[in-house]
Amino acid sequence: MASVTLSGVTKIYPGGFRAVSRVDLDVADGEFVVFVGPSGCGKSTTLRMIAGLESATEGSIAIGGRIVNDVEPRDRNIAMVFQSYALYPHMTVRDNLAFGLKLRKEPRADIERKVAQAARTLDIGELLDRKPAALSGGQRQRVALGRALVRDPAVFLFDEPLSNLDAKMRVQMRAEISRLHQRLGATMIYVTHDQTEAMTMGQRLVVMHQGEVQQVDAPLALYERPANLFVGGFIGSPAMNFLDGRIVRRDGLRFVTDGPQRLSAPLPADWRPRGAPVETLLDRPLTLGIRPEHVRLREAGAADAFPAVVQLVEPLGNETLLYFTVAGRMFVVRSPGGVEAGVDRQVGLALAGERAHFFDPETGRSLTV
Numbered sequence: 001m002a003s004v005t006l007s008g009v010t011k012i013y014p015g016g017f018r019a020v021s022r023v024d025l026d027v028a029d030g031e032f033v034v035f036v037g038p039s040g041c042g043k044s045t046t047l048r049m050i051a052g053l054e055s056a057t058e059g060s061i062a063i064g065g066r067i068v069n070d071v072e073p074r075d076r077n078i079a080m081v082f083q084s085y086a087l088y089p090h091m092t093v094r095d096n097l098a099f100g101l102k103l104r105k106e107p108r109a110d111i112e113r114k115v116a117q118a119a120r121t122l123d124i125g126e127l128l129d130r131k132p133a134a135l136s137g138g139q140r141q142r143v144a145l146g147r148a149l150v151r152d153p154a155v156f157l158f159d160e161p162l163s164n165l166d167a168k169m170r171v172q173m174r175a176e177i178s179r180l181h182q183r184l185g186a187t188m189i190y191v192t193h194d195q196t197e198a199m200t201m202g203q204r205l206v207v208m209h210q211g212e213v214q215q216v217d218a219p220l221a222l223y224e225r226p227a228n229l230f231v232g233g234f235i236g237s238p239a240m241n242f243l244d245g246r247i248v249r250r251d252g253l254r255f256v257t258d259g260p261q262r263l264s265a266p267l268p269a270d271w272r273p274r275g276a277p278v279e280t281l282l283d284r285p286l287t288l289g290i291r292p293e294h295v296r297l298r299e300a301g302a303a304d305a306f307p308a309v310v311q312l313v314e315p316l317g318n319e320t321l322l323y324f325t326v327a328g329r330m331f332v333v334r335s336p337g338g339v340e341a342g343v344d345r346q347v348g349l350a351l352a353g354e355r356a357h358f359f360d361p362e363t364g365r366s367l368t369v
């Protein structure tokens, strides 16, 4: 097992495209860290630089305290699992598992023991004599995982390993990889664009956007204290609602927007924003961010609410999502399962002010972290 340290790691591809910019990160020995961000943000490039499949243009990469920038991939003591399982189609599962060890000329008895152990861990003992074509997607992914496991690497690297699986299998394999991490105590770095996967698996998440790290923190800390607009909007589903406006003192505190569809939403009178005294937030341009679960449904005309008309109802059983247009923007509210709210109904929406986030619209930075 080993720590992984990135210092100022940058990738500029031939042709000049800057895919990854000055990434600094310490992954502790035994930690499970997830890189998450939208397509093209540089997740795979970063992982491939750690693996040695791509060179870093600038900066240093250390594994277990040793700088590995000039070390060949096979000598970095890492194992990588990809989305495409990359199994050898003409070999049985057993031979697929053993292949890397045979290449390393390990003794036959050791190979057999390691293969048997990995098969037990991943519950694929029954499949050892089959070829990949005769396996389901989930089974193939388990074999790919097994191939990493038998190598007993210092660091496991995963690049979207579950995205070929159906939703149910994905949830199951997610739990298996998490269990594997608990059991092995291995250092794992996992890449995904799926924020649910990231939130449920990672001890810490690295949120990336356009080649830059936006925030590094534990899943709930990211949810509760997003450092900027991007993280606020990316973490959480359905996404955080955003409104542009300002806070004024008028019958208590209110968030108001300009424009034709003016909004005036009450904030709690005793509201104390996190991170800044309320005075510093008054009468300046702000972007308010509020999660769908932090808006309460009220009767139309309720004093602590602003009026809105239901446009779309999505009953999901355990919860109901209600869609509105507020100040010209889509606005989603998450309500309890059985809530009765038909389309076109007039309701009141109350912001749970203490859960509201306020961002600087210029820089995107949170003013209430």
Ligand SMILES: Nc1ncnc2c1ncn2[C@@H]1O[C@H](COP(=O)(O)OP(=O)(O)OP(=O)(O)O)[C@@H](O)[C@H]1O
Residues within 6 Å of the ligand: 013, 014, 017, 019, 037, 038, 039, 040, 041, 042, 043, 044, 045, 046, 193
């Ligand atoms: N070999 C290459 N040459 C030039 N540009 C590249 C190369 N590989 C990747 N890129 C670009 O670098 C950026 C980051 O790519 P990367 O594969 O790291 O993204 P990603 O975050 O893994 O995205 P995805 O979720 O789609 O896999 C993208 O804009 C991509 O087009």
Ligand SMILES: [Mg+2]
Residues within 6 Å of the ligand: 043, 044, 045, 159
């Ligand atoms: Mg990728």
